[in-house]
Amino acid sequence: MDLNEVIYLIEIDSKWIEDQLRILKNFTDEGPGITRITYTKPWLKAHEYIKKLMIEEELEVKVDGVGNIIGSFKPKGKLSKRVSTGSHIDSVRNGGNYDGIVGVLSAIEIIRVIKRLKIEIDKQIDVIVFAAEEGERFNIGCLGSKAITGKLTEEQLNSIRDREGKTLLQAIQECGFSGKIDECRIAKGYYNNFIELHIEQGPILESKGKDIGVVTGISAPSRIKVTFKGMAGHSGTVPMDHRRDALIPLAETILEVRRIIEPVKDLAVGTVGFIQVKPNVATIIPEEATAIIEFRSLNKEVKDQLIETILTRIGEISTKNKVDYDAKVIVDEKPVYIPTYIIELIEKVANNLGYKTLRIPSGASHDAAHMMEICDVGMIFIPCKGGYSHMPKEETSIENIVKGVKTLVHTILSI
Ligand SMILES: [Zn+2]
Incomplete structure (x- = not known):
C-alpha cells in the first residue's frame, strides 16, 4: 500500500505492547521496582528476549562489541x-x-506496523x-551510544571499575561481547536521522x-569529582582546634553547590548525589571525603561558569579548613539542540493525529544526544504519572504510550 493512503489508518497493537511490558517486568533483580543493570544477569535475559523479538520480525540483527543490538529492516x-x-x-x-x-x-x-499494513517504503x-x-554501575551513562559515535575509549574500558573493582571490559566480556570498540563505530552520515x-x-x-512533548534540546551533565584529604584521629581525644576533618569542607562544598545554583536555577540544576567518607567509622575523624558534583544545563556558558565557580570555591574551602584536595572534571558533555525541521515535523504529525503538543527541553541525558554526533536527531516525550521516574512508581498509561508510538511511526515514515 502507498504510504499516503495508509498513514492515518495506522493502528498500534496496544495489546502486544502491554504483553511485552508485562514480560519484561520479570527480567529484574530483587525489587522493589525494576533493577536491570547493564551487564548483569537480568539485563542479559532481557537482551536475549528483545533480540528474539527482533529476529521474529525478520530484522537483520547484529550485536556489537559492547552489547548494543541493531536490528535492520x-x-x-x-x-x-x-x-x-x-x-x-x-x-x-x-x-x-x-x-x-x-x-x-x-x-x-x-516494523510490525509496516509489515501488517504492507506499507511500501524506500528507507x-x-x-x-x-x-x-x-550510569548506575560504572558511573558512565550512555555507554552504548558513546561507543557507536566514537566517544568511548579503550583506556576507559580498562580503567573504569564498578564498586567490586571489576573493569568495564571484564563486565562486557563476561557477557560474551568482544569489547572491541572499533566494531561499534557507525560513520557520520550513515543514518539520516x-x-x-x-x-x-x-x-x-x-x-x-x-x-506529546516535542523535545527542543537535551541538556548535558558535567561532573566534578572532589576529594578532601585531612587527618584521621580518635574522635574522643583529638581537641577540636587540632583537627583536620575531611568531611567538614565536603559539607561546605555541598551547601556551596546549592548556593551558586540559586541565581541561575531557571537555567541549570546542581546535585551532589554521591559521597564517600573514609574510614566511615563513628569513632574516627574522617581522613578522606569524596563527592561527585553534577551540573546540568541546556546552556553551555552557564554550566561552564558553574564549574569554574565551584572549583574556585573548593580551593578556598580547603585552605580555610587546612586540608588538601583534589578536584577534577570527570564528565563534561555538550548540550544539544534539536534541528528545527525535526521539531516542526514531530509537532505537525502529532497535531494531525489530534494530540496536544508542547515544546520542551530534556533535563535528562539520552542516547539521542550522542547520536547527534553522527546524524540529525529528534525526541518525542510522553507524560508519566506524577513525573515520577527512576523509582518503582514510575508509570505511564497504555493510552499515552499508543499516542507516542503513533507519533513516532508517522514521524519515521514521513521524515
Ligand atoms: Zn531512559
Missing part, C-alpha cells in the same frame, strides 16, 4: 535513506518499567537497543494536560 529496491530509532532496556537500581523500554518496544512496533529502518544508558521516544521523567506534560 531493509526493504527491497533502492533505498533513499537510513533512519534509526530505539532506546535502552537497562534500568537504575529500583527503577521503573517504562524508562527506555517504551522507546525500544515502539521501535519494534514500527532502511534500524532499531537500536543501546547498552548501559544508565535518529528519533527516540521516551517518557518525560518529569511532571510538565501531565500538569499541563499535553499528550
Whole structure:
C-alpha cells in the first residue's frame, strides 16, 4: 500500500505492547521496582528476549562489541535513506518499567506496523537497543551510544571499575561481547536521522494536560569529582582546634553547590548525589571525603561558569579548613539542540493525529544526544504519572504510550 493512503489508518497493537511490558517486568533483580543493570544477569535475559523479538520480525540483527543490538529492516529496491530509532532496556537500581523500554518496544512496533499494513517504503529502518544508558554501575551513562559515535575509549574500558573493582571490559566480556570498540563505530552520515521516544521523567506534560512533548534540546551533565584529604584521629581525644576533618569542607562544598545554583536555577540544576567518607567509622575523624558534583544545563556558558565557580570555591574551602584536595572534571558533555525541521515535523504529525503538543527541553541525558554526533536527531516525550521516574512508581498509561508510538511511526515514515 502507498504510504499516503495508509498513514492515518495506522493502528498500534496496544495489546502486544502491554504483553511485552508485562514480560519484561520479570527480567529484574530483587525489587522493589525494576533493577536491570547493564551487564548483569537480568539485563542479559532481557537482551536475549528483545533480540528474539527482533529476529521474529525478520530484522537483520547484529550485536556489537559492547552489547548494543541493531536490528535492520531493509526493504527491497533502492533505498533513499537510513533512519534509526530505539532506546535502552537497562534500568537504575529500583527503577521503573517504562524508562527506555517504551522507546525500544515502539521501535519494534514500527516494523510490525509496516509489515501488517504492507506499507511500501524506500528507507532502511534500524532499531537500536543501546547498552548501559544508565550510569548506575560504572558511573558512565550512555555507554552504548558513546561507543557507536566514537566517544568511548579503550583506556576507559580498562580503567573504569564498578564498586567490586571489576573493569568495564571484564563486565562486557563476561557477557560474551568482544569489547572491541572499533566494531561499534557507525560513520557520520550513515543514518539520516535518529528519533527516540521516551517518557518525560518529569511532571510538565501531565500538569499541563499535553499528550506529546516535542523535545527542543537535551541538556548535558558535567561532573566534578572532589576529594578532601585531612587527618584521621580518635574522635574522643583529638581537641577540636587540632583537627583536620575531611568531611567538614565536603559539607561546605555541598551547601556551596546549592548556593551558586540559586541565581541561575531557571537555567541549570546542581546535585551532589554521591559521597564517600573514609574510614566511615563513628569513632574516627574522617581522613578522606569524596563527592561527585553534577551540573546540568541546556546552556553551555552557564554550566561552564558553574564549574569554574565551584572549583574556585573548593580551593578556598580547603585552605580555610587546612586540608588538601583534589578536584577534577570527570564528565563534561555538550548540550544539544534539536534541528528545527525535526521539531516542526514531530509537532505537525502529532497535531494531525489530534494530540496536544508542547515544546520542551530534556533535563535528562539520552542516547539521542550522542547520536547527534553522527546524524540529525529528534525526541518525542510522553507524560508519566506524577513525573515520577527512576523509582518503582514510575508509570505511564497504555493510552499515552499508543499516542507516542503513533507519533513516532508517522514521524519515521514521513521524515
Ligand atoms: Zn531512559
